[in-house]
Amino acid sequence: xxxxxxxFRVFEEHRGKAIVTTGGVAGRKWPQTxxxxxxxxxxxxxxxxxxxxxxxxxxxxxxxxxVLFDSEGALLMNLGVLASIAGKQPKNFVHFLLDxxxxxxxxxxxxxxxxxxxxASMAKSIGYPSTYHFDNLEDxxxxxxxxxxxxxxxxxxxxxxxxxxxxxxxLRDMVPARPRPQTIKELREELGxx
Amino acid sequence: MVEQQAAILRPETLVDEFKKNGVTHVVTIPxxxxxxxxxxxxxxxxxxxxxxxxxxxxxxxxxxxxxAGKVPVVLIQNTGMMEAGDSxxxxxIDAGFPMVFVVGYRGWTRRGVIRDSxxxxxxPFLNAFGLDYYFVENNTDGDRITTAFEQARATNRxxxxxxxxxxxxxxx
Numbered sequence: 001x002x003x004x005x006x007x008f009r010v011f012e013e014h015r016g017k018a019i020v021t022t023g024g025v026a027g028r029k030w031p032q033t034x035x036x037x038x039x040x041x042x043x044x045x046x047x048x049x050x051x052x053x054x055x056x057x058x059x060x061x062x063x064x065x066x067v068l069f070d071s072e073g074a075l076l077m078n079l080g081v082l083a084s085i086a087g088k089q090p091k092n093f094v095h096f097l098l099d100x101x102x103x104x105x106x107x108x109x110x111x112x113x114x115x116x117x118x119x120a121s122m123a124k125s126i127g128y129p130s131t132y133h134f135d136n137l138e139d140x141x142x143x144x145x146x147x148x149x150x151x152x153x154x155x156x157x158x159x160x161x162x163x164x165x166x167x168x169x170x171l172r173d174m175v176p177a178r179p180r181p182q183t184i185k186e187l188r189e190e191l192g193x194x
Numbered sequence: 195m196v197e198q199q200a201a202i203l204r205p206e207t208l209v210d211e212f213k214k215n216g217v218t219h220v221v222t223i224p225x226x227x228x229x230x231x232x233x234x235x236x237x238x239x240x241x242x243x244x245x246x247x248x249x250x251x252x253x254x255x256x257x258x259x260x261x262a263g264k265v266p267v268v269l270i271q272n273t274g275m276m277e278a279g280d281s282x283x284x285x286x287i288d289a290g291f292p293m294v295f296v297v298g299y300r301g302w303t304r305r306g307v308i309r310d311s312x313x314x315x316x317x318p319f320l321n322a323f324g325l326d327y328y329f330v331e332n333n334t335d336g337d338r339i340t341t342a343f344e345q346a347r348a349t350n351r352x353x354x355x356x357x358x359x360x361x362x363x364x365x366x
Contacts, residue, residue: 041261043254043257043258043261043285044257044284044285044288044289045284046253046254046280046281046283046284046285047250047280047281047284049250049251049253049254049281049284049285050254051254052246052250052251052252052253052254052255052258052281052285053254053255053257053258053261053285054258055251055254055255055258056221056244056254056255056256056257056258056259056260056261056262056266057258057259057261057262058258059219059242059244059255059258059259059262059264060219060258060259060260060261060262060263060264061262078248078250078251080246080247080248080251081246081247081251083247084244084245084246084247084251084255087245088244088245180289181290184261187261188261188263191263193261193262193263194263
């Protein structure tokens, strides 16, 4: 398993001008690594729908590389989106899945069948032309340049170390570093969209 | 009889309204009642049809397109709209973008008794979410779709168009 911070550090070196959006634990950790916040966008969340929003963004911005850091708990709520993405084959879309095998934000309960799901094979069989699975940092670092430069949609499943939260919800800082409307406004300004 | 046929909601009317309002993408799940409309949309070179796997995906997909500067419309059935409740909340109402949902009103009947619970709960669902809606029953109602787009743009909120004739107008 890999620490999410290490995933982000390796990715950031090869990010280029990619637009990055996040769901799950990545939403709180990625801003601490990102060097280009004008191209980070918060799409909101609704039972796994960040994936759909990233898909829509990829379709709407075919000349931009769109990167999603998804989580397995979110994806399990919206598995059909894999077929939707595969159906449209957005070449500019890189779909990372950070799989910690648990619902970390609710205390670490396992997701269904948590240790036995091969998400990369699932994505491959549903029609993603390129898929990867990593459970050690070296393999990820070796392949990240290829991943970021090949035609998508690319699916990258990564086993990460769970960082479980048990504090009562009222005591957690749930507000993202930059609220959704601000990230959307700044991204659109960056891209010249009125 | 001729007058009744002329009044039937034509698929071309919906496509014309989409074009008039600058729609670029239709996020949809095809169903048997809308097959001709689906084929007609595929024939339009200015329109990209985005098939999805379940209606809950539609608000998020449309939001991504809207952020990208595109003009999406969501085309689904009332059953799927109810399934998509939390997505409508989180990715449409809370997102602050204009978004038009064209929703097939399954089970609705003007003159008979509504027995289909899909129809029974459709308008209460929209009212519970505080969503304004316009009813399109026949071809002469088509310009209400433009009204819905105008309201969505003015308020940066989703607006719904209920298609009350889906069992007649979308097939040939």
